[in-house]
Amino acid sequence: MQYYVQQILNALQVGSVYALIALGYTMVYGILTLINFAHGDIFMVSTYIAFFVSTLLLGLTHHLPPLFTFVATLLAAMAGTSLVAVLIERLAYKPLRTAPRISCVITALGVGLLLENFMVAFKPIGPDSRIIPALFESRNYSIAGVTFSTLQIMIILISGIAMVLLDLVVRKTMIGMAMRAISWDKFTVPLMGISVDTIISITFILGASVAAIGGTLYGMAYSIDPYMGIRIGWWAFISAVVGGIGNIRGAMLGGYILGFIEIFTPVFLPTSTYRDFVAFSLLLVLLIFKPTGILGKPAVQKV
């Protein structure tokens, strides 16, 4: 029993990160019908911002309270990553607003490659892996044979809070209403006096911020390297599609489903090598029977 509880805890930790990244895919798709394949690499950039800010803060002679360094690192990573995401949107995607959708997707893949290889070639970063220094003391606890750490609980809780906040922003605020309106009809919305470009930028900022929260926590629990965004990005993308791309709650649900697939594949099957097989099989089966994903609604073709 405690074995399965332990594995569920592991799955929640992994799933939280997938869910946070999947949100970025799904929001951008909802507004631009663009799959932003660079999003996994934007996540990677966020971990490096968190790495440098935290190293800088911990290197100061005056010892700052851990809560302050943690929150400051988190905010700096969110701000820095948002800036990168908005720049990418303005420079790479905006000129292609009227271009065929395939051009945008290829551009997104190109931006991803650019980010990865820039990081490898950029001397202060390079190809080596690093670990974000511990920003707060993480203790290990053991209750009835189930082991967990402060960091693990933080990952699960902070991710949950971030997702609830994001859901509130999209559902209850004017900005959220504008976002939903654009995804409904992007030709009529500008006629109502809403700046589509501003809302698109805000969407990228929200997606990047949520990814940066995930990135900071992920970098503390695991290690970071310039190519880390590729695999995580793909899994988060599947999460978004499984949950129903364009649907925010769907992305969260999808993230946790993929987290459970990742952890429970080696539990029930002989090797972990079947992970991608299970995940992609689920995607294929779902696309056959419910192409819009679990929570997605069928798009109404307006003539």
Added chain:
Amino acid sequence: MKRIKSFVLVFLCLVLILTGCQSGSKSNKIVIGLNAELTGSVPVVGASCKNAAELAVKEINDAGGLDIKGKKYPVELLIEDNEDKAESAAAAAQKLATAGVIAMIGPNASRNAIPASVIAESSKMLMISPWSTNAKATIDEKSGSPKKYVFRAAFIDDFQGQVAAKFALDQLKTIKPAVLYDVASEYNKGIAEVYKATLEAAGITLAAFESYTSGDKDFSAQITKIVQAGADSLFLPNYYSEVPLQVQQAKKLGYEGSFIGSDSWGSAELLTLCGSDCDGSYFTTHYAADIATEKAQGFIAAYKAAYQATPDDVAALTYDSFGLLFQSLQAAGKVDREAVRNAMAAITSYEGVTGNMAFKGTGDPVKSAVVIQVTDGTFKYFQTANP
């Protein structure tokens, strides 16, 4: 048509005459080829190899040349870059063979050493790979018999798996061993399988034999399984960038047994990433920088003086490759490819930086591995191990 044929014939004759001249034993210097990964994905390996090669040659020349039967021959190094590509490694080998070198040292990575060994074999040129550990470099895949002209200074992967298994049995007294390895990488997979087979042959059943795929960072599912199985030792034959994550996650998930690794641990990066978490772990490798043989100390001091860095295992093995070649040349008594090859195959004892080596009918040396223990954030020699 006839004209072209005769022209080609004349040309070939010329080539033969010219190259014949270069490789001639009448000249009074020894030319050694170096086929190294100077550019490409592992430039660190190429740089270490070149540094050690230049050091070895310089030491001989400073002493007035290599003493063969009372006559001193100056040594010259011919360096070729194989760009860490299979086809360039073969091309470089071809170039060195036609240039008439007495022997070729390198390439280092098995993916380059295997294609280059085919050229060495067909050109009847002695090849010594310092660092390649894949069995295919010295064994002819078609016939299964050892290649005649191809040797290496490193031990092979199978040997390392056996050494690690024996160490786990004898030293750690493991009764519930577990393995976590990268199933997508030939090196990791090969060692893990030999480790498993060796333990099973000794009557020990593995508590867990878990795998992952290159690039994974979360191992919690597999490690929870390993902890659940009650493992008392965990073998991680994986690369230095992944090992720290595995060790840290295992400790977080309540694993209290010991960790064992392979030569892929031996990078200073491991210590930086691991912090104090890897302390107390063991791994098998080619040589220990703090081992106290006089020869090794001398090499380390000379290398440090020349390049301001501690030599890694590639450097040590390259230096030993040159040592083996020099000893063979002296034993052969003349500068001749065939004679040197025969002398090399007959080496019964060579005291190198990486330990004592002997050749018994194959190109793989009979030598020991060392076990290193990570202690207070440094690599410390623990013991010498044999299967």
